[in-house]
Amino acid sequence: MKATSIVQPISNEVPQDRKAVLAQALRRRILSMELAPGAVVDELALCDEFGLSRPPVRELLRQIAAEGYIELEANRAPRVAAMNHESLHSFYLAAPLIYVATTQLAASYASAAEIEVLKGIQAQFRQAIEQRDVENRVLYNDAFHLEIGKMAHNDYLMPSLRRILIDHTRLGKIFYRHPTTDDMQRDLELACAQHEQIIEAIDRRDPETAGRVVRAHMELSRRRMAEYAAPQGLDVPIEM
Template sequence: MDAEIATPDRKSSLELALRRRILTMQLPPGAVLDEVALSEEFGLSRPPVRELMRQMAGEGYIELETNRAARVSSMSYNSLRDFFLLAPMIYITANKLAAENRTKAELDVLKEIQRAFRKAVDDCDVEGRVFHNDQFHRQIGEMAHNVYVVPSLRRLQIDHARIGKIFYQHPNTPRMQEELELASHQHDEMIEVIERRDADASGELARLHIELSRRNMAMYAAPEGLQTPTL
């Protein structure tokens, strides 16, 4: 009985760990996922691990192919281009809908996530910045309450986090710290306009935020001489 009760918690712990490891690139694109090792690490039998992998494959974290081990979803320069072409549309729409449809409880969660993101920035915690930034925008997606927007936003966020990790892993410089402070300030502004249900202002902040990401990430993610994507 105790094992049965513990299984959902263990499965949730595995899901959170896999998401964090993939988003922060502890598990890089294309990495093989060892089903047996994960089962042993989290005290689970193989069936719930396989079930979780199918779920995460549907969300875009993992690639599953017949007769091959599960792998972390791949990422290429085409991914970079596709991301920056589509991201503004999805993020702007999610922000607008969040301002229109949010609840007070959801807004309180967003504020708590922002406190964690701000602490990660102050502490120069690279993985924390990546993970809590992902949580911040994921929460805005949930606040949009739209069955079409949320899946698209979640898929975009996987590569957003991984591209961001490429940017964040470089040595901290005064300019990088300034950009991180600006990104954090934009988060604060998003909370303010969503709280007052200003959809247009929320959408505009999303546009400015993704443009800041595009400038910074493209600078560090693309080798010298490679043409970076434009919007």
Template sequence: MARPKAATENDAPLTDAAVDRKALLSETLRRRIVSMELAPGAVVDELALSEEFGLSRPPVRELMRQMAAEGYIELEANRAARVSSMSHQSLRNFFQAAPLIYIATTQLAAANATRGEIDELKQIQQQFRDAIEKNDVENRVLFNDAFHLQIGKMAHNPYLMPSLRRILIDHARLGKIFYRHPTTNDMEEDLDKAAHQHDEIIDAIERHDASAAGDIVRAHMDLSRRRITEYVAPVGVDVPLAY
């Protein structure tokens, strides 16, 4: 009679403490990526993360595979894991897809949102406004991300959520790049306008007005597109020619 195999490290269930450490690693790694602490293309050191969070390699590998499926990390055979890249093509893909996903989720949220979900969206919006008041760039980006993710949850459509989550990764990273402390008055005005558009989106969802919600979020995306265009292609420096 064959003897049962001994449990391996891969098979052994995680202790409650290890589950908590894995959840902390998941939250921390996501935050480091969207905040640009880990830059696009940077190596994600599996061994260093294992040591930092007191986890064995298998749960760290499992988490990295999950995050690769979500779009945070790129995994290739015989190469170290890397933070997902941001290239000209990825920016182009982002601006082609983002309006479609944001409009669809926002319109569905207007049709399907519950009272409790709307109240939670309002709380996130207040945190977003607080971050603007404090010139807190990181939390401004993170709460903007949370705002649109909450709208996605309110849409109650599981087919849209993977696309929305992937778009939000790059939206947050782009925000971290160019929405640093405002350098011009019109950037301050745009921040105020973006916050006001959030309020209008909430109002449209609360009134279950899908058409208005879609129009507002389209204008919201146009504002982001203009800012990113200005960052990527700034006005050239005017240098007088010497005679």
């Protein structure tokens, strides 16, 4: 399954539909790193590609800037949200707090229908892992945690969760884009099993277990990313 299946192709939509398709496509391109952090977002190119005039495109750019996908500054072209040391430091501090809070609330307030939607996303995530499909893996992981955020039914937490997921998804694309090793595959299978444990905890209304599992899930991700950033040195013999 290709990641582009998440975004439907444009046909004969009315302008509002084309704007929605552009929003979906632009978010996906940023999350998948097709548009790199700091890259210029070409307004005119988007107008041509999606058949829209500049006002609705500019309105959309303001909307996704508010969500954290891009940065807007006066007298400067729009740019994809940057990733730097300061933002990553803040990410690692905030992510466990937000994930635990939203997951525990989901275990208290999720409806049966919402849990079924989450199970469907998890099935797609598992398939991506089994097929060693990096792009769909990171996108469905994003969708999984975003859906849990929706299930928490807390408007105050959602903006923070959305912003964290942007960088979490981009980090996942960076750190897992290389050929998957057996060790990495085992970690991914563990992450998949943790997703299912989270679903089970939410389904039985168990916030304590849900929070504990998602904290361990975040630690697995943090450890893998730290290993990538600071790999073990080469074993080079020293001749005396």
